[in-house]
Amino acid sequence: MTIRARRERRPGLPVFGALIRPTVRALPRGPLLAGAVTGLLVAALPRVLPDLGTPETGAVLLRVSALAMALGLAFLLDDPSRVMTETTPAGRPLRVHLRAALLAPLAALAWSGALLLIPRDARPPLADVTLEAVTLTATALALAAATVRTSAEPEPGRAAAVGLLALVVAGMLLPDRWGLFVAPGSPQWAAAHGRWAAVLAAAVIVWAVSVPEPLRRGGPRTGGIRASAGC
Amino acid sequence: MSTTVTPPAVEVTRPPAAKDRPWAAVLALARFEARELLLHVPVFVFLLLYLGYSVYSLVAAERDGMADYPVLQDADRAPQSAPQLVALAVLLCVNHAVLRSRRHGTERHFGVLPVRPWRRTLAHVLSVVPFAAVVAVVVTAEFAWAALKPGAVGHGSVAELAVAPLTVLLAGVVGVLLARLIHSAFAAPLFVVGLYVLLVVISVASDGTSPHWLTWLSPVVPETGGAPLPSALLGRPAAWHALYLAGLTVTLLGAALLVSGRRTRPVAVVTAVALAATAAGVAGQSPGDSRQLTEARTVASVSPEKDQSCALRAGVRYCAFPEWTGRTADWAAVVERVERLAGGHHDRLTVRQRVEARYGLTGDAALVPLAGPGQITVGTEWGGNRVPEFAVGVASVLVAGSEKEASGICDARAVTVMWLALAAQPDPMSAFAHVRLDDGTEGPGAVLAPTEPLAMSAEQTRMVRELLHRPSEDVTSAVRAGWTELTSPETSLTRVAHLLGVRAPEKEENRDDPCAA
Numbered sequence: 016m017t018i019r020a021r022r023e024r025r026p027g028l029p030v031f032g033a034l035i036r037p038t039v040r041a042l043p044r045g046p047l048l049a050g051a052v053t054g055l056l057v058a059a060l061p062r063v064l065p066d067l068g069t070p071e072t073g074a075v076l077l078r079v080s081a082l083a084m085a086l087g088l089a090f091l092l093d094d095p096s097r098v099m100t101e102t103t104p105a106g107r108p109l110r111v112h113l114r115a116a117l118l119a120p121l122a123a124l125a126w127s128g129a130l131l132l133i134p135r136d137a138r139p140p141l142a143d144v145t146l147e148a149v150t151l152t153a154t155a156l157a158l159a160a161a162t163v164r165t166s167a168e169p170e171p172g173r174a175a176a177v178g179l180l181a182l183v184v185a186g187m188l189l190p191d192r193w194g195l196f197v198a199p200g201s202p203q204w205a206a207a208h209g210r211w212a213a214v215l216a217a218a219v220i221v222w223a224v225s226v227p228e229p230l231r232r233g234g235p236r237t238g239g240i241r242a243s244a245g246c
Numbered sequence: 247m248s249t250t251v252t253p254p255a256v257e258v259t260r261p262p263a264a265k266d267r268p269w270a271a272v273l274a275l276a277r278f279e280a281r282e283l284l285l286h287v288p289v290f291v292f293l294l295l296y297l298g299y300s301v302y303s304l305v306a307a308e309r310d311g312m313a314d315y316p317v318l319q320d321a322d323r324a325p326q327s328a329p330q331l332v333a334l335a336v337l338l339c340v341n342h343a344v345l346r347s348r349r350h351g352t353e354r355h356f357g358v359l360p361v362r363p364w365r366r367t368l369a370h371v372l373s374v375v376p377f378a379a380v381v382a383v384v385v386t387a388e389f390a391w392a393a394l395k396p397g398a399v400g401h402g403s404v405a406e407l408a409v410a411p412l413t414v415l416l417a418g419v420v421g422v423l424l425a426r427l428i429h430s431a432f433a434a435p436l437f438v439v440g441l442y443v444l445l446v447v448i449s450v451a452s453d454g455t456s457p458h459w460l461t462w463l464s465p466v467v468p469e470t471g472g473a474p475l476p477s478a479l480l481g482r483p484a485a486w487h488a489l490y491l492a493g494l495t496v497t498l499l500g501a502a503l504l505v506s507g508r509r510t511r512p513v514a515v516v517t518a519v520a521l522a523a524t525a526a527g528v529a530g531q532s533p534g535d536s537r538q539l540t541e542a543r544t545v546a547s548v549s550p551e552k553d554q555s556c557a558l559r560a561g562v563r564y565c566a567f568p569e570w571t572g573r574t575a576d577w578a579a580v581v582e583r584v585e586r587l588a589g590g591h592h593d594r595l596t597v598r599q600r601v602e603a604r605y606g607l608t609g610d611a612a613l614v615p616l617a618g619p620g621q622i623t624v625g626t627e628w629g630g631n632r633v634p635e636f637a638v639g640v641a642s643v644l645v646a647g648s649e650k651e652a653s654g655i656c657d658a659r660a661v662t663v664m665w666l667a668l669a670a671q672p673d674p675m676s677a678f679a680h681v682r683l684d685d686g687t688e689g690p691g692a693v694l695a696p697t698e699p700l701a702m703s704a705e706q707t708r709m710v711r712e713l714l715h716r717p718s719e720d721v722t723s724a725v726r727a728g729w730t731e732l733t734s735p736e737t738s739l740t741r742v743a744h745l746l747g748v749r750a751p752e753k754e755e756n757r758d759d760p761c762a763a
Contacts, residue, residue, distance in 0.1 A: 046432040053436055057443050064447065072446070079443050086435045170349070173431035177338045180435050181288040184334060185295075 030105050031113065038113050043093045046172060047118070050087015051125040054080040058129035061137060070199045073137030074144065078196065080129045081148035082183060084122065089155035089179055090172030091118060097169035107228045111160070122152070139199040143208045147195075150211050153218035155179045160225035271361045272369045279373035283339055292335040293380070296328055300384050304391065311630030315399070315573070316392035317474035322402035323482075325388045326466045329381045329410040333417035333465075334438060336377055340418050341434035344370050344425035364508035367422060371499055374418025382411035397576070397629065400569045401477050405484035412491040413465045419495050423502040459532035462487060471608040474626040476553070476567045479546055479603045481539045483531035490527025496520035535606070543603035550600055566599040570626065577624055580633060583670035584640045587718075589726035595620045595643070600696075615649035615697040623649060623696040631694070634667060634677040639696040641666035645733045653698035655735075658742040660702050662732045664693065664710045665721060665746075674714045687711055705739060705751040712748045721746060 058080040061067040067076065091114055094100060101107065126148055130141060138144075158178045162171035186195045195214070197207040283289055307313035344367070347353045356366070385407055392398060424433050448460050461467055462483065469482065500517025535543075546553055546567070556565040557574055562581055564574040577597055585595075600623050602611040613623055622643050624636055641663045642652035655663065664678075671677035679685050683692040683699065688707060693700040702710075713721055728745040731737050743750035 045430060049430075049432050049436060053439065057439075060443070060447065067447065075446055076443070079439060079446070083436070083439050086432070086439065090432065170431070173342060173345075173349075176432070176435040177288055177342065180338065180438060181291070181335065184292075184331065188295075188331075 031109070034105060034110065034113055035117070038110065039117060041094065041096070042114065042117070043090045043172065046090035046093075047087045050084050050090075051121075053083040054087075054125060054129055055132065057083060058132040061134050062132060068134045068137045070137050070139060073133045074139040074199045077129065077133055077139065077144050078147060081126070081144070081151050082179075084125055084129075084148070085151035085155040085179060086176045088118070088122060088152050089159055089175035090170075091115065091156060092159040092163055092175075093170040093172040095169055097163075101228065107163075108226050111226055115156070140204075143204070143211075146208060146211050146215070150215040150218065151179070151183070153215055153222065154182065157218040157221035157225065158182075160222050164225040164229065268360075268365070272365045272372070275361070275366060275369035276372035276375075279343055279370055280376045282343060283336070283373055283377070286335075286339040286342070288335040289332075289339050289377070292331045293377070296332050296381075297384065299328055300325070300388060304388065312627060312632065313392070313629070314395055315397035315576075315627070315629035316395055317626060318389075318393055318398055318400040318402040319477040319480055320400075320470075320474045321392040321398075322389055322406040323409070323468060323484075324470075325385045326406070326409050326413075327468050329385070329414055330466060332377060332381055333414045336374055336414055337417040337421040337438065338434050340370060340374060340421035341425045342431075343373070344422055345429065345431065348429055349431075362507065364503050364506040367426060367502050367506040370422045371419055371502065374415060377418070378411040378414040381414050382407075385410045397573070399572055400474070403484050405488040406482075408488045409466060409484075409491065412488065412495060416465060416491055416495045416498070419498045419502065423498050423505070426502050426505045458534035459528070462490075462531040463528070465491060469607040472606070472610045473601060475543075475601055475603050475607065476546065476569055476626075479539070479543050479601075480607065481535050481543075482607070486527050486530030488527075490524055490531060493520045493522075493524030493527050497524055540604075543606075546601055547603050550598065554599065556596075561594070563594075563596040565596065566624075567601075567626075570599055573628060576628060577636070580637050580670065581622075581640050584637055584644065584666050587666050587669055587722055587725065588641075588644050589722070589729065593620045593647075595622060595640075597622045597624055597640075599624050599626065601626055613697045615653045617648060617650040619648045621649060625696055631680050634671050634681045635694045636696055637667040637670050638663065638681060638693055638700060641670075642695065642700060649697055652700075655700060657735050658706070658737050658739040659733060659735060660700060660706050661709050661713070661739070661742055661746070662725065663700065664702065664706070665713045665725070668710070668714060669718055669721065675711075678710065678714065709739075709743060709746070709748050709751075713746060716747070 057076055060076055061073065067073075092111060094110075100110065126145065130138065130144075155175050159171040159175035162168055162174045162178075168174065189195060191197075191203060193210065194203060195207055195210055197203045201207075284293070304313075347356055356363075389402055389407055393402060420437070421434060424437055427433075445464060448464065467482075467487070497517055497520040500513055500520060503513050504517065550567070551565060554565040554567055555571060556563050557571065558564075559574060559578045560582060562578065564577055566574060581595065581597060596618070598616065598621055600613050600616075602609070602613055605611050613625070616623055620643060622636075622639050624639070625632065639649070642655065643649055644666065645659050645663050646652035646655060652663075667681075668674040668678050675687065678687050681694050682702075683694060688704070688711075690704045690707065691702055693702055724746050725732060731745060732742060737745075740750045
């Protein structure tokens with residue numbers, strides 16, 4: 016019965032259009048803005064301190080910039096009114112993907128800005144760094160979605176941000192053979208980006224599994240917020 | 247008619263009494279928060295990771311062999327870097343814990359409790375103490391493990407050991423203060439990212455020669471890379487740095503209490519004193535290497551005999567820096583084994599310990615060969631690979647007369663040198679692989695020695711390998727009998743092969759060949 020009810024609940028385009036304005040209003044602007052500004056400021060550092068204009072430092076700064084933006088986007092799923100919105104006919108996938116779709120162009124704009132701010136000589140291969148940035152963002156979103164799915168937490172952003180930071184630190188500690196954060200020009204660069212793509216695939220899978228609402232309440236949901244990704 | 251009698255209201259609040267124990271609530275809260283902190287995923291995982299890494303590095307070092315001869319002024323700062331993981335997790339999760347009541351909307355309920363907000367702040371800071379204590383125990387255990395080795399030399403410093411637990415405490419206090427200042431969930435992760443950028447900027451802007459004061463503002467300054475130096479030449483302001491960290495921790499704690507509403511004179515005074523201590527620490531650690539230190543380092547590098555004391559053992563003089571005099575017996579054992587194989591054809595030998603201190607703790611500069619006859623260099627490290635390397639140094643001086651002469655060995659003498667050095671080792675073949683730069687026992691290659699490496703050609707390598715497979719007594723007697731010819735640069739490789747009784751090379755090699763390789 017529940018299942019059939021859900022299947023019949025396919026919101027059409029009008030619902031989508033009607034959702035846009037309230038979704039824009041409900042976006043967690045603070046963290047998103049703070050993440051983007053921090054990312055851009057970090058990327059702007061070589062313009063102020065010319066010492067930082069080496070390829071190695073350029074890669075490090077771009078990664079930090081991507082991390083800052085991903086930390087901001089980790090708060091994307093924060094919805095203080097989740098208790099109410101989860102009973103609306105427009106399901107979570109629709110609402111979440113609408114949020115993501117609204118922010119994707121802005122995130123792309125911010126990332127392009129960061130890429131342009133790094134001096135030309137210091138820029139690592141753009142496609143590969145962008146893959147890293149996309150992976151970091153996807154991991155943050157997957158952590159947030161998994162937190163929402165496994166706990167009653169209406170604002171998973173904090174847990175996802177801490178979880179992402181912890182994962183990045185763990186990634187930096189990996190031995191060279193399995194390393195992710197390799198320096199540009201290193202013989203490991205291509206292999207490392209294969210691993211980045213694998214991480215991206217894993218994040219997308221976690222995201223795809225976590226975004227739909229569970230058909231029934233119960234299981235881990237009653238366990239409270241303990242099962243969150245971060246602290 | 248009846249009168250309504252209102253009974254007096256039961257007193258629900260009473261003025262504080264002497265038997266109240268306000269600190270009991272703080273301690274109970276701290277205990278609870280510490281347990282909650284441990285159950286946070288990042289803290290738990292990183293603490294486990296840290297403990298696992300500490301055990302792993304201990305076991306890995308044991309296998310290497312150099313762990314049996316630790317230098318304590320280096321061993322005390324070796325365990326400083328890893329606890330930063332714990333510090334990072336503690337910073338993030340303490341911040342999370344302080345903001346918990348705000349997130350769950352229970353701040354109002356806490357507002358009516360007798361436990362004031364500043365006491366809750368203090369309890370959160372105290373909840374970090376057990377983690378700092380765990381780190382302190384691990385660091386102390388690692389140092390004690392090294393210090394209790396019979397081969398340990400040098401002096402550790404308490405200030406260096408205190409850095410790791412102080413870093414964890416400082417991180418906890420920063421997390422609490424951040425939560426009290428900025429109620430946003432985004433503050434702590436952003437702070438960590440900003441701090442990382444700052445450290446990158448410091449380390450890059452510096453390019454290794456960063457301003458001394460800027461480097462030392464970072465909580466942990468590992469300064470590794472070079473060979474160990476005598477503790478007088480370290481030039482690390484360890485005590486000032488520990489004072490800086492402790493002062494900063496207390497200053498930020500005071501600031502957190504002030505922000506939480508405890509604006510009393512004692513807190514203000516303690517904060518001011520701590521601030522002064524921080525400033526004193528910064529002032530103390532900021533000046534770069536003093537002139538005396540630079541001079542002392544130059545003296546130790548150029549004319550070490552001024553700092554050293556010498557001891558005579560079995561006709562050989564061993565000169566070592568005061569902290570290393572206990573290692574004379576280990577060096578003597580190697581020298582005597584090599585001499586016994588060579589049959590006592592030598593002049594008076596002097597084993598001199600040397601360091602290159604002029605480039606500081608991070609500079610890994612090679613030592614220049616000594617020109618004096620019979621002078622042998624030994625470094626400050628010992629154990630593992632350093633033993634066969636020293637044996638190569640001894641053997642080459644016995645064969646060539648001096649290190650300066652030995653550094654130019656491009657002829658058949660290399661075979662004799664290598665056989666003398668390796669036959670004196672318990673496991674010659676594995677020692678052979680280890681002293682070779684390419685870790686192989688075939689083909690041409692360079693052999694590590696305390697000063698200049700020794701070049702070997704493919705044929706010489708083959709001959710050494712064959713010699714090591716023959717009974718040691720036969721080769722020893724052949725070496726003793728043919729000593730004059732074996733130590734002459736004019737002798738050809740074919741003649742050496744004949745003298746030592748191994749298969750001769752099919753064609754005489756070009757004299758310059760090994761050196762060119």
